[in-house]
Amino acid sequence: MITPAFELSQDAESLTIAIRVPYARVSEFEVYFEGVDFKFYAKPYFLRLTLPGRIVENGSEDGSYDVDKGIFTLRMSKETPGQHFEGLNMLTSLLASKKSRSAKPLVEVTGSSELPVESNEDEEEDFDWEIEQSPYEELTENDLNSQCPYGFGNLRTGVFKRLQDELSDVIDVKEPDSTPPAERRQKRLAAEESKFDPDHYLADYFEDEAIRKVLKYKPWWTIAFAKMMASAERSQEQSDQEAFQVSFSKEENYQLLKFTNKSYLLDKRAQYYVYYGLIDILLAYCYEIRVTEGESNVESPWNIRKLSGTLSWFESWNNVHEILVSFGRRVLCYPLYRHFKLVTKAHVDTVKILQLGRSATLKCLLDIHKIFQENDPAYILNDLYISDYCIWIQKVKSRKLASLAETLQRTYVTKGHLGLEIEELETAALLVQGEETEVEAPCQQLPGFDSLTGGPAKSDGISSPKAADLSVDRAKRADCEGGKTNSLEENTVPNTDSLELCTKPDIWTCDVGQEKSVSSSQSPRVSAPLIIELEEEMETEPRPSQHHETSPVDEGKQPA
Known part of the structure; x- marks a missing residue:
């Protein structure tokens, strides 16, 4: 039939x-x-x-x-x-459940019932996004060999024993079936340290024309998010975000019909792994869509799986902050465009997708599935992760995604958190640039800080790297202390790098860029982070033309 x-x-x-x-x-x-x-x-x-x-x-x-x-x-x-x-566009979840045809599958529930089956997690009213920690215990060799799962919810093992020839082309971890999670993380960090190229990073830091172009690109979810916010303001019913539906194309509907409907029995820890893995995969996807401006190419499968620690190293995450740190490190180590601003943009994009709800998240997962399916051997990652995510997300309650989006929105990562000493690298490069400029043109005003994060030198007295350093130091003191955000001094250059990890929602109570209070009817849960919003405002402001001296690191830029 x-x-x-x-x-x-x-x-x-x-x-x-x-x-x-x-x-x-x-x-x-x-x-x-x-x-x-x-x-x-x-x-x-x-x-x-x-x-x-x-x-x-x-x-x-x-x-x-x-x-x-x-x-x-x-x-x-x-x-x-x-x-x-609700959920009339979740076509896979509407199909009657049937038995899985995959070998050694995930645990699933079969049979008919009056209502779609949902996992036991949905019965919990309170959802805490921190995993309980357990004391470290030394494991024997037999224990290590038997406890190296991976895949969706860490429910698969032994897959790569039959795929050794294609292993190196798909993931970075060697012998995943015998490599425990802690060892995978150590090897991932070591690989990132060895891959980081200071010359490539500084070249993108100073020569940012191409990066500025992709930062201005607006993916489809940006437009959809703006429409949802406008609709919420008109109706004053911000709590029901599922009322704003993202439509699917005919091709996407056919994709949904090809999936096997099943329910997943996940324990509490596996549920966390699934939610956190979703964030990691979406971050990588948002970066890929932005740098290609929505037009995927032959490098798209490599970009997505390389930037995601979940897909390339089978990582299992414990909190949102370490996901952002891993993503930031990999953005600065692997792809063609390596700039911290791209990390913050992907962060904001992922928050918007999650706030748009299941339909938007599913639409992104279907696109990832299509990209991997058309690439050999990336299709293996569909079998391990993406196909199950496409089925699972259709039965996730809206409040879970809203809670996840809020947690992601309230979590920040700075350059210092990445552990690559890029702040010291930038300072040294700016000093060298300043010294050479003073020799060549002692009377000429020096260029200011990175145009993506601090803007050009102002006429208010900031005309040297030392003066810029003082303004950044003042911004760094505007910290999250006592649950409040200190007001920034006038003429201070805002910088996302100055923010420490902050999980206090008070930072959304004022818009520093416009110096106006945000309307009390606007929900903090659906507003972009303050500092990133401010930077986006700065990007749209007209800039005075100025002559840039040639950077001493311009010639060091090499393609990834």
Whole structure:
């Protein structure tokens, strides 16, 4: 039997299902529906759905068939008029559960029920994003060999024993089946230390024209997020973000129909690994979309898996901050464009995607799945992670993603956290640049700090690196102390690098860039981080033209 393409829509009184069945006989079809069960048969098509709400047969139902398009349209009444059915665009989760065909699969629940099966995590009202720590215990060799899982929820083992030839082209960790998580992390950090190239980093730091261009790019979720915020302000119902739906293309709907519907039995620790792994993968994807301006290429699979510690090293994360640190390090070590501003942009983009809800997150995962599926051998990562994420995300409650987005939004990472000594490197390079400029043109005003983070030298007296250093020092003292954000001095150059890890929402109570209070009706949970918002305002301001001297590191830039 063939599962047909279908779409669902609703109004206050009824539910409508449009089913595409070309070449089916109009006189030979059967429809059955009761409660949450719906069945449709028209040889060779068969469709069975578990609906998110109950429908009833009361004589007002009707149907039609468009011969030219081959589409059956069935309209049925809701048992409770006015009830809103959520998740009608989550097509995979609506399909009736069936057995998995994969070898050595994840644990799954099969069988029919009146409502879609959700994991036990959804029964918890409070959700704390910190994993409980346990004392370190020395393990024997047998224990190490038997406790090296990976994949979605760390529920797979032994996969790469059969794929040794393709292993090196997909992931960085060697022999993952016998390498415990702690050793993977140590090797990852060592690999990043050896890969970091100061010349490449400084070249991108000073010659930032190409980077500035990609920073101005607006991906689709930026526009969707702005529409959602405008809609929330008009309706004053910011709590119901799922009301703003992100639409799927026909190709994406076909992708959803190909997945096997199943539910995952994850313990509490595995749930954390899944949520944190989602953040890590989305960060890498946001970077890739920005630097390619939405046009994926042959390097896209490499970029996504290389920037994600989850995909390249099978990392298991304990908190959001270490995810951002890992992502920041890998951005400055591997891709073509290596600038800290790209880290903060990907951070903001990921927050927006999560705040848009399940539909937006699923849309991104489907794009990653497509990118990997068209690349050999990256498709292996679909089997290990992405396919399961596409199925799992359709049953995640909206409040869980909102909580995850809020935690990510309130967490910051600075250059100092990355452990690559890039602040010292920048200071030394600026001193060298200043000395050479003084020799060549002692009376000429020196260029200011990095135009992406501090802007050009101002006419208010900041005309040398030393003066700029003083302004940065003042910004660094504007810290998160006592749950409040100190006001920045006038003419101080704001810098994201000066922020320490801060999880206090008070920093969103004022807009420093505009020096106006934010309306009390605006929810902190759906506003971008303050300092990053300020930098975006600075990017749009007109800049005075100035002559830049040639940087001594310009010739050191090499492609990744």
